Amino acid sequence: MRRDLRRKIWFILILVVAVGVYTILPIFSPPLKQLFFRGNDPIRRGLDLKGGMEVILAPDYRVEVRVLTEVEKYAKKAVAGLGIGEPAVSLLGIANDNNRYEGLALKFASAAEAQQVLVAGVIKTNLTWRSGIEEKKLKLNVGVDQADPTVLRVAVQEDPATFPADALYQVKVIIENRINASGLAETVVRLDQAKGRIEVQLPGVRSQEEAERLIKSTGRLNFRLDDKIVLYGNDLEAAEAGFSQQTGAPVINLRFGKEGARRFEQITREHVNEILAIYLDEELLMAPYIAEPIPNGEAQITMGSGATIQQAKDYAILMKSGALPLSLRSVMTTQVAPTLGTETVKLSLIAGVFGIILVFIMMIAFYGRMGVVADLALVIYTILVLGAIAIFRGVLTLPGIAGLILGIGMAVDANVIIFERIKDEVRLGRGIHSALEAGFDRAYVTILDSNITTLIAAFVLYAFGSGAVKGFAVTLSISILASMFTALYVSKTFLSIWVEKAPDRFLTKYVVRG
Amino acid sequence: MNLMRYKKQFILVSVAAMVLSIVAWAVKGLNFGIEFTGGTSIRYPLAEKVTSAEVWAALDTPEIQALDLELSPPQPYSYFDAESGTQKHGVLIQTRFITQEEEEKILSALGAAFGQLEADSALQINQVEPIIGKEMLLNAFYAVLIAWVLMLIYIAIRFEFKSGVVSLVALSHDVLCIIGVFALLGKEVDLSFVAAALTIIGYSINNTIVIFDCIRENLRLKQRTETYAEVVNLSLLQSMRRCLNTALSTILAVLTLYLFGGPSLRDFMLALIIGLTVGTYSSAFLAAPLWAIWKTAEEKKGPGGRLAVAKGN
Numbered sequence: 001m002r003r004d005l006r007r008k009i010w011f012i013l014i015l016v017v018a019v020g021v022y023t024i025l026p027i028f029s030p031p032l033k034q035l036f037f038r039g040n041d042p043i044r045r046g047l048d049l050k051g052g053m054e055v056i057l058a059p060d061y062r063v064e065v066r067v068l069t070e071v072e073k074y075a076k077k078a079v080a081g082l083g084i085g086e087p088a089v090s091l092l093g094i095a096n097d098n099n100r101y102e103g104l105a106l107k108f109a110s111a112a113e114a115q116q117v118l119v120a121g122v123i124k125t126n127l128t129w130r131s132g133i134e135e136k137k138l139k140l141n142v143g144v145d146q147a148d149p150t151v152l153r154v155a156v157q158e159d160p161a162t163f164p165a166d167a168l169y170q171v172k173v174i175i176e177n178r179i180n181a182s183g184l185a186e187t188v189v190r191l192d193q194a195k196g197r198i199e200v201q202l203p204g205v206r207s208q209e210e211a212e213r214l215i216k217s218t219g220r221l222n223f224r225l226d227d228k229i230v231l232y233g234n235d236l237e238a239a240e241a242g243f244s245q246q247t248g249a250p251v252i253n254l255r256f257g258k259e260g261a262r263r264f265e266q267i268t269r270e271h272v273n274e275i276l277a278i279y280l281d282e283e284l285l286m287a288p289y290i291a292e293p294i295p296n297g298e299a300q301i302t303m304g305s306g307a308t309i310q311q312a313k314d315y316a317i318l319m320k321s322g323a324l325p326l327s328l329r330s331v332m333t334t335q336v337a338p339t340l341g342t343e344t345v346k347l348s349l350i351a352g353v354f355g356i357i358l359v360f361i362m363m364i365a366f367y368g369r370m371g372v373v374a375d376l377a378l379v380i381y382t383i384l385v386l387g388a389i390a391i392f393r394g395v396l397t398l399p400g401i402a403g404l405i406l407g408i409g410m411a412v413d414a415n416v417i418i419f420e421r422i423k424d425e426v427r428l429g430r431g432i433h434s435a436l437e438a439g440f441d442r443a444y445v446t447i448l449d450s451n452i453t454t455l456i457a458a459f460v461l462y463a464f465g466s467g468a469v470k471g472f473a474v475t476l477s478i479s480i481l482a483s484m485f486t487a488l489y490v491s492k493t494f495l496s497i498w499v500e501k502a503p504d505r506f507l508t509k510y511v512v513r514g
Numbered sequence: 515m516n517l518m519r520y521k522k523q524f525i526l527v528s529v530a531a532m533v534l535s536i537v538a539w540a541v542k543g544l545n546f547g548i549e550f551t552g553g554t555s556i557r558y559p560l561a562e563k564v565t566s567a568e569v570w571a572a573l574d575t576p577e578i579q580a581l582d583l584e585l586s587p588p589q590p591y592s593y594f595d596a597e598s599g600t601q602k603h604g605v606l607i608q609t610r611f612i613t614q615e616e617e618e619k620i621l622s623a624l625g626a627a628f629g630q631l632e633a634d635s636a637l638q639i640n641q642v643e644p645i646i647g648k649e650m651l652l653n654a655f656y657a658v659l660i661a662w663v664l665m666l667i668y669i670a671i672r673f674e675f676k677s678g679v680v681s682l683v684a685l686s687h688d689v690l691c692i693i694g695v696f697a698l699l700g701k702e703v704d705l706s707f708v709a710a711a712l713t714i715i716g717y718s719i720n721n722t723i724v725i726f727d728c729i730r731e732n733l734r735l736k737q738r739t740e741t742y743a744e745v746v747n748l749s750l751l752q753s754m755r756r757c758l759n760t761a762l763s764t765i766l767a768v769l770t771l772y773l774f775g776g777p778s779l780r781d782f783m784l785a786l787i788i789g790l791t792v793g794t795y796s797s798a799f800l801a802a803p804l805w806a807i808w809k810t811a812e813e814k815k816g817p818g819g820r821l822a823v824a825k826g827n
Binding site: 056195330331332333334335336337347348350351352354355356358359362363366399401403405406408409410412413416417420424442445446449450451452453454456457458460461463464472476 | 557559636637638639640641642643645646649653654656657660661664665668669672706709710712713715716717719720721723724727728731752753755756759760762763764766767768769770771773774779782786
């Protein structure tokens with residue numbers, strides 16, 4: 001055998017064995033799985049195949065009813081100044097879990113009145129709302145309702161500029177910590193800074209409550225006296241569950257930073273025996289009463305009777321990690337039942353294998369011995385693609401499987417193009433050696449051009465797609481590259497060896513079959 | 515064999531398919547999934563097969579009517595669960611974007627009518643806010659647009675601008691045909707439909723390029739007496755085997771997944787099958803003839819003029 005061919009065949013062999021050991025053996029051998037993938041599956045399955053939840057979160061700039069009532073008073077006063085009858089006011093939008101609304105709808109007696117208010121511009125675009133230590137800079141946007149011209153829609157939002165620029169990043173880190181503390185495997189928390197979204201994937205989470213406990217309680221921790229916020233949780237340094245030294249009951253130990261400790265001391269000194277309610281956004285967590293002034297920022301909440309240490313721990317996690325710099329709402333939740341996922345995988349896998357076998361048979365039927373070479377190349381292609389997905393820690397989704405199948409089509413295509421080219425060359429009367437070389441040379445350009453255009457589509461998909469579509473783009477790109485490699489390198493090597501060993505037989509087999 | 519003799523018929527078939535698709539699209543409209551419209555979809559597992567009317571009746575309580583949920587007709591579905599080896603049933607209910615409380619009300623109404631759910635059931639609830647839906651649709655649209663522009667540039671560089679334009683015409687034809695079939699069948703257009711459409715774009719352009727590559731090569735050997743139609747005809751005949759073999763094997767693989775794969779794969783695979791078939795056709799019988807017609811027209815118009823022997827005066 002020629003020296004370069006021998007080198008090539010060794011390269012292919014080593015590559016296939018290495019990739020095979022890395023990706024396929026761990027499926028059967030737990031110790032290897034532990035070694036290579038820390039016990040995870042070599043090829044991670046997407047949520048659609050595994051079951052679980054995906055939640056996309058966005059900052060919630062909408063405001064609470066208690067803020068909107070103030071805005072309502074302001075608007076009514078502004079309108080009264082124009083000498084127009086008082087409008088009927090209702091809330092805009094539907095309450096979500098944060099109990100916030102989009103704004104107010106003001107219904108006037110006539111369209112002319114609504115128009116008059118709009119033109120007069122008495123409702124300003126910027127407002128500041130204060131209550132206790134709370135201060136919110138509001139942005140108002142007034143417009144006529146498209147369906148009903150007698151209604152003015154006043155959209156009310158907190159001014160995004162009042163939040164720190166890296167607030168979303170902080171939120172991401174906090175959610176990540178919270179999820180990691182839960183011990184779930186293979187979770188994903190991704191921040192899309194451009195769109196201002198956080199994508200959370202929780203494989204294996206079966207119920208909405210479970211997911212909610214982890215991410216939906218995303219509000220800001222706040223302490224309230226008499227329903228007025230007096231302190232935010234930003235300065236809370238630690239919240240840990242433990243047992244009371246005296247009674248042995250479960251307790252939560254809180255520690256504040258310098259600023260918070262000073263404020264906390266002031267509050268507790270002035271309000272002994274009052275209730276200091278602890279809220280996450282608008283949701284009441286606990287309502288302990290202040291037993292004594294607390295000087296150094298180290299407080300202890302004794303849980304009510306019957307409480308377990310687990311509850312204390314849950315509350316502690318919520319308090320500590322609940323200190324988000326801004327509130328979030330979930331704009332998209334996708335839930336896949338695990339049974340539906342596994343059922344699909346099994347069926348698709350069986351169907352996929354069946355399909356591949358059919359393709360194998362077809363290739364042999366069309367191209368005889370050369371079909372066998374193509375099939376061998378396809379097997380290597382499959383191993384390489386799976387290996388690449390495992391190495392890049394890609395995720396296999398349902399559309400991803402389709403991408404793989406399409407890749408098989410492309411791999412077949414590349415081989416078909418090459419074989420047809422070689423046949424052309426043989427027909428033109430070339431010797432088998434030069435026909436092989438010329439066939440590959442000519443096929444090279446075709447395969448490159450056709451695959452690069454497909455790659456362009458895949459890259460755009462990756463850049464613009466979300467979740468499952470991104471996964472699809474990755475598998476499609478990987479399979480296109482792998483199919484080019486197997487056709488132009490692996491198939492060529494195999495065919496060259498064959499031609500090298502028995503040029504005459506190759507030619508006769510070929511001419512007879514073709 | 516002279517395929518190009520039928521070039522008008524070939525193009526006519528494509529035009530007819532496009533017109534039909536547009537009509538179907540305009541008349542029946544597209545059944546957008548909640549990913550694009552926003553809303554809530556609930557897949558509620560059931561012990562037995564039910565009819566849409568039975569589910570309607572179960573949800574027709576004053577309490578739920580008061581919520582004004584914008585319910586669309588419930589769609590019962592069945593599938594074979596390979597794990598337990600039994601036939602499973604369920605019903606798909608779609609509403610506007612709802613709150614937690616509203617969701618609980620629906621679930622308890624269904625529970626009262628059809629029995630409570632077991633803990634580890636196949637209940638599936640998806641929610642998309644309307645704003646996000648719009649954004650996703652726009653994103654998908656931009657993705658297609660950008661992919662096309664980039665591909666046009668690549669083809670213009672590697673081949674010529676005309677090839678790029680007719681390739682895009684063929685692609686629009688493919689995408690229109692899938693949209694038409696989905697509109698006709700009332701199938702749901704969701705994110706995986708977009709993935710399928712983009713796959714088809716990738717596959718079809720691949721196909722078209724292979725044919726144009728063949729044309730490019732034959733063009734180099736072109737005699738002056740040969741017409742563009744003859745070159746295209748020769749190229750089509752040469753690449754016919756390859757096109758058919760590849761299309762057959764890919765469609766075969768997709769077809770097995772369509773027939774035997776899970777229920778959630780069905781629509782996705784259907785879009786692929788239609789797209790692969792249409793894409794193979796449009797590459798050979800739409801893009802190539804169009805190119806030949808355009809080139810011939812240009813040649814006639816070109817800086818030709820009449821050159822004759824100068825006659826003495």
